[in-house]
Amino acid sequence: MARGINKVILVGNLGNDPDTKYTQGGMAVTRISLATTSVRKDRDGNTQERTEWHRVVFFGKLGEIAGEYLRKGSQVYVEGSIRYDKYTGQDGVEKYSTDIIADEMQMLGGRGDGGGGGSRGEYRGGGNDRPQRAPARQEAQPRREAPPAKSNDFADDFADDDIPF
Amino acid sequence: MARGINKVILVGNLGNDPDTKYTQGGMAVTRISLATTSVRKDRDGNTQERTEWHRVVFFGKLGEIAGEYLRKGSQVYVEGSIRYDKYTGQDGVEKYSTDIIADEMQMLGGRGDGGGGGSRGEYRGGGNDRPQRAPARQEAQPRREAPPAKSNDFADDFADDDIPF
């Protein structure tokens, strides 16, 4: 039985345009790099600034919306959970990664340099957006290239069954 | 100027007793390993369970309280922020680590196998618990060994000035 709370709340700006790929089952997986900067005063009274870069991942419908509306510089609210992964790199060395699996996002004031659209992205991950075999993704991301017809890099990372929520 | 929100809320159980060390300036640094388990149903209707192990770090007064009251199995509420670090291992290879820097904690119902005491730990990281030169740490952790008189492993990790909040 599930036990525990694993919740992350971020407000930050994208360091780059989002990267959207598709699983073999047609599910969108969008990744962004999100900066949050904090300050503190050290003992000498100097201001110290530190930026964390969060790797945030959006799945399914939320991945489509994030890919469509977010742009480099966009300010966004993200809610999700932390996921730690361990894998073996191509060099045979064990590596670790940490991702924030988003289940809610909301665009904030600034539009970044994407501009154009006008409409505002927002979505709360519901319960029933598991990939229903070939979503109508043609309509879903007017400004993204068509998803690759067959396999792609994410195929190694995520089977459709791997949706982490 | 600071910009962004980086907030983590965890409720989980400790996998081991806490590990408390002291910086050269006498500041307590306590680390715990905290499990949060979530479940989801996969496409075949099978229940999938996944546990994340969070490395949580408590500094200063909060580190003393965490070290004193938490035990393997304890259930605890933790609030803090995510911190990503990159360092070079002794093997010369670049490594990455992710820590949750706690700024609030509260013990919950279950006591784990610590038992005994009776009193309940709880604390909110305030603004003025920077190491004031040699805190009265003798009184602070009745059940922990005296902090090492001189250097320790954390000396490499944290100078007093590194308190991350």
Added chain:
Amino acid sequence: MARGINKVILVGNLGNDPDTKYTQGGMAVTRISLATTSVRKDRDGNTQERTEWHRVVFFGKLGEIAGEYLRKGSQVYVEGSIRYDKYTGQDGVEKYSTDIIADEMQMLGGRGDGGGGGSRGEYRGGGNDRPQRAPARQEAQPRREAPPAKSNDFADDFADDDIPF
């Protein structure tokens, strides 16, 4: 279009057993009174304690689980949103109420005086637990009286269509 975040996170203890009722459509609506206590030191160094009593409401499947597993004294984690209502009392005077509409809950260590059961309640409000015409509620709450066959007090408060999420 939706705009904004309205999120509440509570950890507290129930002041009384939960109160479960049913809408005419058969949806469970469970209310609890949840205490959170905070302390601060006033200027004279005296400890001041203050308790807030939150009215938390659970709908649908979550309402059934809350009604079944929570008891007076139970410690519980609740996530939800704030809802302010204004209504006219039977005395013709305008009144205001504030409720926390829960969309996630998890029982914590302490069991309160409910005891017995053994199993632990937990649930995340999903997207598809709107009342599907007559849920199998007979099985759902073994320890609660059968829901009233017809109207009840909540009928005035909530139509099935009023589920606030």
Added chain:
Amino acid sequence: MARGINKVILVGNLGNDPDTKYTQGGMAVTRISLATTSVRKDRDGNTQERTEWHRVVFFGKLGEIAGEYLRKGSQVYVEGSIRYDKYTGQDGVEKYSTDIIADEMQMLGGRGDGGGGGSRGEYRGGGNDRPQRAPARQEAQPRREAPPAKSNDFADDFADDDIPF
């Protein structure tokens, strides 16, 4: 001893300019009205929109910053706790109010119609901003009228000792 978590996270827009007053001890108390709007689809597939208006209160240094930088329309992130109060109105009737006591805020992208300034407000309520007898408030709010020399409406609500954190 304190027990429980009472945490609120809001992202919304101000419905009006902030209202700043001062206690007799010289502490700033700023109130804003913050809107968060959510949507849901009802059974007929129609989009239902609902706006909650939160009364948010900022004390001390945070109150000065909120009063200076926020304006009608500003988008802001607020973190705090819920506080329920019961008082007797001038008509002799018992009334209830709910406030969000802020302990952290951060201005977001949009500037509202305040414009001008340029600098961005942000602050985390620290531990030591209790009113130190007459803060240098002349410098603190360039664009607000001078605080009343003597008593004001808040005097009834808040003594200096009432700072709720």
Added chain:
DNA sequence: TTTT
């Protein structure tokens, strides 16, 4: 490595 925890917990249920």
Added chain:
DNA sequence: TTTT
């Protein structure tokens, strides 16, 4: 009205 809870809890410690």
